[in-house]
Amino acid sequence: MDRRNFLQHAGILTGALLSNSIVKMTQKTNPTLLLVSGWQDVNIGDIAHTPGLIGLIRxxxxxxxxxxxxxNRSEMVEAMLEKHYPDVKVIxxxxxxxxxxxxxxxREAFQEADFFIHGSGPYVVAANYLQAWAAHTDKPFGIFGVTIQEIKPDLKSLLQKASFIFTRETASIKVLKENGISGEFIRFAPDATFxxxxHDDNKAASFIKDNKLEARKFICVIPRLRLTPYYKMRPKNAGWSQEKIQETIALNDKxxxxxxxxxxxxxxxWVRxxxxxxxxxxxxTYQVDIIDELLVNPLPDDVKPFIVKHGYWLPDEAASLYREAHTVLSLECHSPIIAIANNTPAFYLRQPEDTIKGQMYYDLGLKDWTFEIMESNGQQISDQLMKVYDNYESARQTVKQTLGRVEVQYNDAFKTMVKDLPATGKENFFS
Incomplete structure (x- = not known):
């Protein structure tokens, strides 16, 4: 049986029924899934992809x-994962x-695992990992919640072998179709951060207490530069040329x-x-260094006393704090998702350089809370914030409806994912 045929036995399956389906098809009581994720630890959004998808699968x-x-190897992230998911083996x-x-x-995981999933990301980050799996096993693989903006020949060949491709917004599906890749195995499955x-309630509670915050009475604001300055965060300037560094600085400064x-x-x-x-x-991480310059120092003197600053953190603490916030306003894409996942209204102030991933907000019915930064002004953002403030229960109902749409997409994705799983015919992949 080829990889694609394992998709053809779809049923309306959820929860334990999905798991029982895999058990039956693999003839194992505890089939094994290999998940590749964890791209970097300098971004709580990228970190959140991993526990998000683990929780979804669980x-x-x-x-x-x-x-x-x-x-990516990261002691702090792996300690967080161990704390929340101690039964997940990390390799x-x-x-x-x-x-x-x-x-x-x-090599042992290739032998043991029954199927392989590439987790949410800005593109097919671990394409070579999938290629290795396809080269050494006959077992299925799929892609969950990625953005695909460009398809080169090697990637197209890989995608054509996938048992399922779930993109985190519909714009990527259009790209796939334009490149001759279409079918029922392609679906919109929102970013796994949803x-x-x-949570890390203890850390959040301490922060709230220390700064005399009141639940549902404070907002959170997250800055962002147009182009992420990875040359500041990675060794050897992230391999960037001086020309690229100067172009990045110039655009960000502009x-x-x-x-x-x-x-x-x-x-x-909000304050007034x-x-x-x-x-x-x-x-x-880099945003810790721009918070004062861009969000705090220019504020009027009567507003500054109401500002509280938080350092870099992990997504479990962020989730706990956002759960207590009134609203989250962010120029970054994933903080609003973490907020919405915790039943808190959130605005995404989208910059044009931040890829097509922002389409997911429109796909999920969040047009009124998505501000294209080049087409919006401060008054519009302020007005919408006060509208949420004046009609908070209605805003929280919007959050509930959004999460309902997310669940529908996830359910459909898992119906597609869980089909007949072929056994490999290879005894030793690396001999």
Whole structure:
């Protein structure tokens, strides 16, 4: 049976039924899923993809064992995952140019796992991992919640072998169709961060107490530069040329004040009309260094005393704090998702450089809370914030409806995912 045919036995399956389906098809009581995720630890959005998808799988496939093939090594992230998902085995290992796994743990996982999933990301980040799997096994693989903006020949060949391709917005489906890839195995499955279920209530409670915050009476605001300055965060300037660095600096300098002046106007409105506080916080590590310049220092003197700053953190603590917030306003894409996953209204102030992933907000019915930054002004953001403030129960109902749409997409995705799983005919993949 080829990889695609394992899709053809779809049923309306949820929860334990999905898991029982896999058990029956693999003739195992505890089939094993290999998941590749964990792209970097400088962004709580990228970190959140991993626990989000683990939690999603846990709910719908409770009998499945998960091996996490973590791309990025990070002690703090792995400690967080161990805390919340102690039964998930974490492995590491690269793939060489001949598509051979370079660690024994990965080779063993190729033998043990029944299917392989590539987790949410900005593109098919671990394409070579999938290529290695396809080269050494006859077992299925799929892609869950990615953005695909460009398809080169090698990627097209890989995608055509996939048992399922779930994109995190519909814009990627259009790209796939334009490249001759279409079918029922392609679906819209929102970013796995929408399924984030982990929290660090103790840290959040301490922060709330120390800063005299009141539940549902403070907002959170997250800054962002047009182009992420990875040259500041990675060794050897992330391999960037001086020309690329200077172009990035120039573009960021051109727009940073214009962009952030708009959210500052909403911050000023919030403080003056409600008398409530604001937490300014990062989604990425570099943003700790721009919070003062872009969000705090330019504020009027009567507003500054209401500002509280938070340092870099992990998504479980962010989830706990956002759960207590009134609203989250973010120029970054994933903080609003974490907020919505915790039943808190959130605005996404989208910059044009932030890829097509922002289409997911429109796909999920969040047009009124999505502000294209080049087409919006501070008054519009302020007005919408006060509309949420004046009609808060209605806003929270919007959040509930959004999460309902997310669940529908996830359910449809898992119906597609769980089909007849072929057994491999290979006894030793690497001999």
């Amino acid at each position: 709910k719908r496939l409770p009998h499945v064992n998960i091996i996490l093939w973590k791309r 590491h290992g690269e793939i060489n140019d001949k598509l051979i796994p370079q660690s024994e743990s990965v 399924a984030l279920e982990i 727009y940073k004040e214009e962009d952030h002046s708009k959210v500052r106007e909403a911050m000023i409105t 009309k409600t008398g409530n506080k604001i937490v300014v916080c990062p989604e990425m």
